[in-house]
Amino acid sequence: MQHLGYMAAAYAIIWAAILAYFLGLGRREREIWREIQALRESIGRREAGVDSGEHK
Amino acid sequence: MGKRLYLWSRILGALALIGMLIAPWLALVYASVERQMGLAQKIFYFHVPSAFAMYAAFFLVFVFSILYLVQKKKTWDVWAACAAEVGLLFCTLVLLTGPIWAKPVWGAWWVWDAQLTLTLVLWLIFVAYMMLKSYSEDPLQSARFRAVLGIIGFLDAPLIHYSTRLWRTQHPEVVRADTIGLPPDMLVAFVFCCAAFIVLAAAILARRVSLEFARDELESLKAGFRVSGTETPG
Numbered sequence: 001m002q003h004l005g006y007m008a009a010a011y012a013i014i015w016a017a018i019l020a021y022f023l024g025l026g027r028r029e030r031e032i033w034r035e036i037q038a039l040r041e042s043i044g045r046r047e048a049g050v051d052s053g054e055h056k
Numbered sequence: 057m058g059k060r061l062y063l064w065s066r067i068l069g070a071l072a073l074i075g076m077l078i079a080p081w082l083a084l085v086y087a088s089v090e091r092q093m094g095l096a097q098k099i100f101y102f103h104v105p106s107a108f109a110m111y112a113a114f115f116l117v118f119v120f121s122i123l124y125l126v127q128k129k130k131t132w133d134v135w136a137a138c139a140a141e142v143g144l145l146f147c148t149l150v151l152l153t154g155p156i157w158a159k160p161v162w163g164a165w166w167v168w169d170a171q172l173t174l175t176l177v178l179w180l181i182f183v184a185y186m187m188l189k190s191y192s193e194d195p196l197q198s199a200r201f202r203a204v205l206g207i208i209g210f211l212d213a214p215l216i217h218y219s220t221r222l223w224r225t226q227h228p229e230v231v232r233a234d235t236i237g238l239p240p241d242m243l244v245a246f247v248f249c250c251a252a253f254i255v256l257a258a259a260i261l262a263r264r265v266s267l268e269f270a271r272d273e274l275e276s277l278k279a280g281f282r283v284s285g286t287e288t289p290g
Contacts, residue, residue, distance in 0.1 A: 002094030003160045010099040010156040011080065014106070014149055018076075018256070021145055025263060032270050039277055 062266040068259035075252030079245075087245035099157040101245055105253035106149040111213050113143030113257055114178070118210035121203035133199040134272070136206055137189055138264040142257050144182045151179055170219040171227040174212055181209040 083101035090097035120136035123129070154172065155165040166172065185205050192198030220227055238246060 003096035006156050006160050007095040007098045010153045011102065013152050013156070014102050017145070017149055017152070021260070025260075025267065029267055029270075032267065032274055035274055035278075039274070039281060042281065 061262055061269065065259060065262035065266050068255060068262055072252065072256040072259040075248075075255055079249045079252045082245040082248050087242045088239070090242075093161055096157055096160040099153055101249045102253075103150060103153040103157060104246070105250040106146045106153065108250050109253040109257040110143050110146035110150055111217070112254060113139050113146060113261070114182070114206075114210045114213050116261070117143060117182075117206040121206035124199065124203045125207075130199070130272075133203070134268045135265055136203065138261055138268055140182055140185050140202075140206060141264060142261045144179070144186060145260070146253075146257060147175065147179045147182065150175060169225045169227055170223040171216055171225050174216045174219055178209060178212045178216060181205065181212065185209065 079101070083098055087098075087101065089095060116139035117136050120132045120139060124132035124136060154175075158167070159165050185202055188198055188202050188205065192201070215222075219225055
């Protein structure tokens, strides 16, 4: 079991770095979806306002 | 294009996940332990494929940067910037795992050998590339500068690969096009790990670009929303 610690450290770093990158990517994706949701709600509110204006 | 790319990112992501689950088994269990270096040699199965994934990503930066300078299409700049980010990730992995392998084998974490130094230079070039993207105020000028930097940066990659032949370096030359000095079991594990890392890099790139396209679409939707009314979302 010569140099087991070095091997374990290298593999742990690689997996941790890839995982951290994917988590960061996921966070950025969630931010965009949140903004899209906010935009949809604003569009919905505006359309509802226009519709009620037309009925008057 | 965004939806198709997103679908591709999912397919490649699934393939990469399967590959990255099999790769450690091949590297740690299937491939025999090298007599002189012991278990430290196992780092090779992730260190060298990371370097290949890095070369592939920076080659894409080179190609997309040329296409951007010729055609001036924003799409190429997006692809180049995302490929640069992927390349930087794998370059970081190379620079982190290299010293961990070097310490038990050479007795030092780092030596200022041509291959190591040139890899560090490449990493610094692409850190500068990412900084230029983040901090520039003029997006068009930034894209132009980055395209030039991406082309110059990639020219360092062949130098890194061939530095072991061009100069007397401490870093070994394990992989050559004509001869690969590995026993069959190590070769199988090595080739599989290289394929898994390339697929992983492609999956990350596809997902990263689809994210960037979604952001662009969102920004244009927001702009349209602002033009058609006074209310702003979010």
